Amino acid sequence: MTLPTVLVADDDRSIRTVLTQALGRAGYQVRTTGNAATLWRWVEEGEGDLVITDVMMPDENGLDLIPRIRRLRPELRIVVMSAQSTLMTAVKAAQRGAFEYLPKPFDLKELLAVVGRALASPLQPEAPARPVVEAEDRLPLIGRSAAMQDIYRMIARLTTADLTVMITGESGTGKELVARALHDYGSRRAGPFVAINMAAIPRELIESELFGHERGAFTGATNRNLGRFEQAAGGTLFLDEIGDMPPEAQTRLLRVLQEGEFTTVGGRQSIRANVRIIAATHRDLRQAIRAGLFREDLFYRLNVVPIRLPPLRERPEDIAILARHFLDRAHESGLPLKLLDDGAIERLRACRWPGNVRELENLMRRLAALYPQEQIGAEVIDQELAEAPMAAEGVAGSAPAAAREPLAQAVERHIRQFLAAERDGMPIRDFYDQVIAEVERPLIQMTLASTRGNQIKAAAVLGLNRNTLRKKIRDLEIPVMRGVG
Numbered sequence: 001m002t003l004p005t006v007l008v009a010d011d012d013r014s015i016r017t018v019l020t021q022a023l024g025r026a027g028y029q030v031r032t033t034g035n036a037a038t039l040w041r042w043v044e045e046g047e048g049d050l051v052i053t054d055v056m057m058p059d060e061n062g063l064d065l066i067p068r069i070r071r072l073r074p075e076l077r078i079v080v081m082s083a084q085s086t087l088m089t090a091v092k093a094a095q096r097g098a099f100e101y102l103p104k105p106f107d108l109k110e111l112l113a114v115v116g117r118a119l120a121s122p123l124q125p126e127a128p129a130r131p132v133v134e135a136e137d138r139l140p141l142i143g144r145s146a147a148m149q150d151i152y153r154m155i156a157r158l159t160t161a162d163l164t165v166m167i168t169g170e171s172g173t174g175k176e177l178v179a180r181a182l183h184d185y186g187s188r189r190a191g192p193f194v195a196i197n198m199a200a201i202p203r204e205l206i207e208s209e210l211f212g213h214e215r216g217a218f219t220g221a222t223n224r225n226l227g228r229f230e231q232a233a234g235g236t237l238f239l240d241e242i243g244d245m246p247p248e249a250q251t252r253l254l255r256v257l258q259e260g261e262f263t264t265v266g267g268r269q270s271i272r273a274n275v276r277i278i279a280a281t282h283r284d285l286r287q288a289i290r291a292g293l294f295r296e297d298l299f300y301r302l303n304v305v306p307i308r309l310p311p312l313r314e315r316p317e318d319i320a321i322l323a324r325h326f327l328d329r330a331h332e333s334g335l336p337l338k339l340l341d342d343g344a345i346e347r348l349r350a351c352r353w354p355g356n357v358r359e360l361e362n363l364m365r366r367l368a369a370l371y372p373q374e375q376i377g378a379e380v381i382d383q384e385l386a387e388a389p390m391a392a393e394g395v396a397g398s399a400p401a402a403a404r405e406p407l408a409q410a411v412e413r414h415i416r417q418f419l420a421a422e423r424d425g426m427p428i429r430d431f432y433d434q435v436i437a438e439v440e441r442p443l444i445q446m447t448l449a450s451t452r453g454n455q456i457k458a459a460a461v462l463g464l465n466r467n468t469l470r471k472k473i474r475d476l477e478i479p480v481m482r483g484v485g
């Protein structure tokens with residue numbers, strides 16, 4: 001049996017050498033070239049079982065080669081690698097029919113895994129050649145960290161599949177932006193993108209907002225009202241803060257997902273639902289399920305493709321480029337141009353960003369609007385960060401919004417939810433333990449924030465043994481500040 005042949009095109013000699021060695025050792029035959037023309041000649045001559053191509057080559061852009069290769073040799077799988085690791089590269093590679101996209105630098109193990117998968121995947125001779133619709137050349141999502149690369153690849157993969165997506169991540173991490181990108185580059189891009197935030201609408205109105213209502217359905221319903229499901233027909237419905245959806249609405253949504261149809265509030269006729277659902281939440285839905293606050297069956301219907309957006313503090317390498325981007329945006333909107341010196345960047349990278357990208361964005365706008373000097377140094381950043389409200393400053397963890405909610409309010413909210421759940425016939429199990437478990441986390445987070453991460457002081461404040469606190473931090477997976485405590 002002949003060994004599969006991999007054709008590699010990259011103008012960087014060292015990449016060619018590394019790939020030749022790694023692929024050769026893994027048992028493949030390898031041919032390498034530094035330009036697109038030679039790669040194309042090999043393809044025309046019927047060579048190779050798999051192509052690995054760089055994007056930027058001296059004679060042609062590797063991405064432009066993909067549709068031509070797909071037309072001539074539809075069975076030939078293509079892996080794209082690029083140092084220009086942006087969302088657009090990932091999306092273009094997917095739209096043009098590449099099998100996979102690998103941002104440089106990549107791990108050789110990962111490359112070999114991708115090659116193995118590509119060669120093992122069934123041939124799809126009749127597949128792509130689908131019209132290539134170019135997404136606009138703008139960069140909706142900024143960031144080059146490995147974590148963001150994973151997100152870009154996921155978005156790129158989803159351009160060809162209309163699947164339900166669940167985006168999780170702290171407040172301000174860019175969940176809505178990702179939802180929009182999924183819509184903008186997906187097959188429903190010609191349709192509307194309709195967003196609804198469960199936390200921003202009074203609970204009793206959520207059902208009629210989602211599904212619409214008939215005239216006279218309830219007091220004050222003087223007209224028939226189109227719900228978001230109808231408004232989003234043919235497009236995408238973004239259900240933001242899905243964890244805050246009341247139980248009745250959850251049941252109704254589940255039915256729509258199961259049956260593909262819904263009725264308006266007060267209406268009898270079934271209406272076909274024609275939307276792609278993208279849901280988002282900053283809450284831990286598994287915990288909400290355990291507490292009986294979120295339907296498990298609904299969760300599985302929504303969590304078809306989970307995407308987790310990492311908090312900004314887990315990707316400090318994105319901070320400088322995001323800051324630059326927001327300063328440029330502020331400049332475009334008419335504010336003076338500002339530059340950050342190295343000291344300022346260092347300070348920004350060391351910050352915990354409980355409000356994530358949104359907080360960074362707001363800070364950059366403040367800098368552009370309030371400071372006369374063009375060059376911003378570390379002292380300005382220190383001053384700005386010192387003025388940030390305490391709660392927003394150091395509260396770590398997965399739910400800053402929830403953590404900022406006063407504990408008494410949180411408890412009250414739980415009791416209300418308990419009573420509502422009981423009324424709906426979904427009583428909450430182990431209510432006491434669940435509530436204690438949930439308030440324990442913000443309590444510890446807030447205490448750590450006020451002691452600036454000093455665990456010894458925090459243990460003293462809480463009246464807990466230091467080791468007990470440590471264990472709780474570990475068990476509750478509360479992120480700790482770097483270098484302190």
Ligand SMILES: Nc1ncnc2c1ncn2[C@@H]1O[C@H](COP(=O)(O)OP(=O)(O)OP(=O)(O)O)[C@@H](O)[C@H]1O
Nearest residue numbers: 140141142143170171172173174175176177357358
């Ligand atoms: N990777 C990114 N590149 C550029 N801008 C970003 C990025 N991530 C977030 N932003 C910006 O940060 C702000 C917050 O993003 P977004 O509203 O999408 O967050 P979110 O996670 O949906 O927040 P919330 O849960 O509070 O609704 C927006 O102005 C968005 O444009």
